[in-house]
Amino acid sequence: MINTKELEKRWYKYKTKSFLLLFSIIAIVILLIYGGYYILYKLDLNMDKKEITKPTAVMSAVKRVEDKNITINKPMPIPTIVKEVIEKVEDKQSDIVSLSPTIPIIDLESEKAKDITKEKVHSKKTIKRKETYRKKHIEKRKKLIRAKESDYLTAKELSTKKHKILIKQDKKKIDFKRTTSNYMNIMKEKFNENKNPREALLIAKAYYRAGNYKKSEEWALKANNLDKNIEESWLLFAKSKDALGKKKEALKILIAYYNQTKSAKVKLLIEKISSKSI
Amino acid sequence: MRVVIFFILFTSTIFSSNLSTLYKLYEKQKYNKGCNYAFKYFKKNRNSEKFLTLYGLSCLETNNINRIAIPMVRLNSTKSSRENASYFGTILLQKQLLKQALLDHKELGELKLPKTDFILSKIFNLFVKKRYNLKDDIYILKDSQDSTIKYQLYIKKTSNKNLMVVDIYKDSKFIKRYIY
Numbered sequence: 001m002i003n004t005k006e007l008e009k010r011w012y013k014y015k016t017k018s019f020l021l022l023f024s025i026i027a028i029v030i031l032l033i034y035g036g037y038y039i040l041y042k043l044d045l046n047m048d049k050k051e052i053t054k055p056t057a058v059m060s061a062v063k064r065v066e067d068k069n070i071t072i073n074k075p076m077p078i079p080t081i082v083k084e085v086i087e088k089v090e091d092k093q094s095d096i097v098s099l100s101p102t103i104p105i106i107d108l109e110s111e112k113a114k115d116i117t118k119e120k121v122h123s124k125k126t127i128k129r130k131e132t133y134r135k136k137h138i139e140k141r142k143k144l145i146r147a148k149e150s151d152y153l154t155a156k157e158l159s160t161k162k163h164k165i166l167i168k169q170d171k172k173k174i175d176f177k178r179t180t181s182n183y184m185n186i187m188k189e190k191f192n193e194n195k196n197p198r199e200a201l202l203i204a205k206a207y208y209r210a211g212n213y214k215k216s217e218e219w220a221l222k223a224n225n226l227d228k229n230i231e232e233s234w235l236l237f238a239k240s241k242d243a244l245g246k247k248k249e250a251l252k253i254l255i256a257y258y259n260q261t262k263s264a265k266v267k268l269l270i271e272k273i274s275s276k277s278i
Numbered sequence: 279m280r281v282v283i284f285f286i287l288f289t290s291t292i293f294s295s296n297l298s299t300l301y302k303l304y305e306k307q308k309y310n311k312g313c314n315y316a317f318k319y320f321k322k323n324r325n326s327e328k329f330l331t332l333y334g335l336s337c338l339e340t341n342n343i344n345r346i347a348i349p350m351v352r353l354n355s356t357k358s359s360r361e362n363a364s365y366f367g368t369i370l371l372q373k374q375l376l377k378q379a380l381l382d383h384k385e386l387g388e389l390k391l392p393k394t395d396f397i398l399s400k401i402f403n404l405f406v407k408k409r410y411n412l413k414d415d416i417y418i419l420k421d422s423q424d425s426t427i428k429y430q431l432y433i434k435k436t437s438n439k440n441l442m443v444v445d446i447y448k449d450s451k452f453i454k455r456y457i458y
Contacts, residue, residue: 099365099394101335102358104328111298118295 197226201233208236213243231261235269242273296323300332312336317345324352327359334366338396341457343373368392372402373458377442379405380417380433398456401429401444 184206191199204219220237223230234257241250251273258266296319303312316323316333323329330349337345346366353363368391376398378384386406393399401419404410410417410431421427430445434457444456 099361099368099392101331101362101365103335104331104358106297106301106328108298108301111295115295115298 195226197223197230197233200226201230201236204233204236204240208240208243213240216240217244231257231263231265235265238269238273242276247273247276297326297329297332300329300336304332304336307339309336309339313340313342313345317342317348320348327353327355331359331362334362338366338369343370343398343456343458346370364392365394368394369396369398372399373442376402376405376431377440377458380431380442381440397429397446398444401431404429405431 184203187199187203187206190196191203200219200223204216204223207213207216207219217237217240220233220240223233224237227233234253238250238254241247241253251270254266254270254273257263258270296315300312300316300319303309303315312332313336316329316336319329320333330352334346334349334353337343347370350363350366350370353359353366372391375384375386375389379386389406391402393403400421404419404422405417409422410419412418415432417429417431419429419431421429426449428447428450430443430447432443434441434443442458444458446453446455
C-alpha cells in the first residue's frame with residue numbers, strides 16, 4: 001500500500017524548498033538591482049567624512065572652557081614642515097572642485113545647416129518683401145491723378161532757345177577808362193593841404209606803376225624829406241633811380257640806409273640790383 | 279567663377295551664425311574678441327543658452343569679468359546651464375568680496391564658498407585661509423597645488439577707479455595679469 005501521508009509530507013517539503021529557492025533568487029536579484037542603483041546614483045563617494053563626524057557640540061564646549069580662562073594642557077607647537085604637510089593634505093581633501101563649468105557641445109555642421117536654411121528663409125523673405133513693396137508702389141501710382149500736360153517748354157527746349165537768343169545778341173563792350181589823372185590831381189591837392197609824407201609816397205607809387213620814374217623819384221624824395229623813417233619811400237626812391245639807369249646811386253642810397261636800419265627788405269633789394277648789374 | 283567664389287565666401291561670412299563664430303573664438307582662446315563679439319550680439323542670441331554660456335566663459339578669461347553677470351541671470355532652463363550660472367555667480371561674488379577685503383579691510387573670517395577651478399577662486403580660498411605674505415600692500419600667495427605658481431594681489435589706484443590687480447608668476451616669471 002502506498003503511504004499517502006508520507007507522500008504528502010514529502011510533497012510539501014519539496015514545494016517549500018522550491019519556493020524558498022525561487023524567493024531567495026528573486027530577493028538576491030532585487031538586492032543587486034537596488035544596491036547597484038544606490039552605489040551609482042545615491043551614494044556620494046566624495047562625501048567628506050569629517051563633516052559627518054564633526055563633534056560640533058564638543059567643540060563649542062571646548063571654546064566655552066577656553067573663554068573661562070581655565071588652564072588646559074596646550075598642544076605642542078607644530079613645526080613648519082609638518083604644518084606644510086598638513087596644509088597640503090587639507091588642500092587635497094578640501095580643494096575638491098565642487099563647481100566647474102560645462103562647456104556646451106556645438107555641432108558646427110548642424111549650425112551651418114541652420115545658417116543655410118536661415119539664409120534661404122531670409123532671401124525668400126526679402127524677395128517677398130520686395131514684391132509686396134513693388135505691388136504697393138504700382139497701386140499707389142494707379143491711384144494718383146495725372147496732371148495735364150503743360151504747354152510750357154521743357155528744360156531742354158528752353159536751354160536751346162536761350163542759346164539761340166544768346167547767339168543773336170550782340171556782345172556789349174564795357175570801356176574801362178583809367179582815372180589816374182584825376183586821382184593824381186586829388187592826391188596832389190590833398191598833399192598841398194596837409195603835407196603828409198604818406199600821401200607823397202602814394203603819389204610816388206602811382207607814378208612808378210604808370211612808368212613815370214622821374215616823377216616817382218621826385219615824389220619819393222619829397223616823402224623822404226618829410227619823414228626819413230619810412231622805409232617804403234627809400235625803397236621806391238632807389239627803385240626809380242635803378243629804373244632810370246642810376247644803379248650805382250641807387251645802391252649807394254640803399255647801402256647807406258641798410259647800415260642804419262639793417263632791414264632785410266633793403267638787403268634783398270640791394271642783392272637784386274647788384275645781381276642785375278653783374 | 280571668381281565672382282561666384284567671392285559671393286559664396288561673402289555670404290558665408292555674413293550669414294555665419296553667432297554661436298559658431300563665438301565657439302570658434304573660444305576654441306582658439308581668443309577670449310577678448312569672443313567676449314566683445316558676444317557682448318555685441320547678445321540681444322540677438324539672448325535665448326540661446328549655449329551662446330550665453332560661451333559668452334560668460336569667454337568674458338571670464340578677460341578683464342571684463344563683470345560682464346558675466348549678464349548671461350548669468352539668464353541661464354536657467356537646463357541643469358548644466360544652472361550649474362554654469364552658479365559657477366559664474368560664485369566667481370563674481372568672490373571677486374567682489376576680495377575687492378572689499380583689500381579696499382575696506384573687511385574681515386572675510388571663515389567664509390566658506392563653493393570652490394572652483396578658476397584662478398580668482400583659488401586666490402580667494404588662499405586669502406580666506408590667510409595663506410599670504412604681505413609686502414608693501416602686495417599680497418603674495420602660493421598656489422596650493424603647484425608650488426611653482428605664485429600670485430600677487432594688490433590694488434592699483436587710478437584717478438577714477440580702484441582696480442584690483444592679479445599677477446600670475448610661474449617659476450618667478452610673469453605670465454599673466456588680470457585687472458578687475
